Amino acid sequence: MTTNMKDFFGEVICIYSREEAINDGILVDLMQDGTESLVKEAGFKYPVAMTSTAFEATVGSGELPVCQDVTGRLWDVLYMLMLSIKTGKATGDTVYFTVSVYDGKKHNEVKLYSKCGPGDNAEPVLTIMLVGED
Secondary structure (H helix, E strand, C coil): CCCCHHHHCCCCCCCCCCCHHHCCCEEECCEEEEEHHHHHHHHCCCEEEEHHHHHHHHCCCCCCCCCCCHHHHHHHHHHHHHHHCCCCCCEEEEEEEEEEEEEECCEEEEEEEEEEEECCCCCCCEEEECCCCC
């Protein structure tokens, strides 16, 4: 028995695409020039994005402490995610991990998770978020 999804769920009320979220600044696309090679070097085969709040909490965009830069901080996030994946900490499509972020005075633990899900064209994509974000 084949059921049409529209018959089952009804008309689509609203669609908010990943591309729109990136254009609106809700998601930070890590597959752009300057960061895509870092994502690939870390071992990711699927496109990766971060929520803007997760990006700000871990990578930052303002003034960073001496001897830190955006590339190094982004590497820390990607490395900790990949390490969590490789050590079997994934539960289905979700991986929880923590990144230590130095603010110039102390280290702060930032709790993150990554979800693998369908992109705008049903392709697999990864999204990194703060724990509690959806």
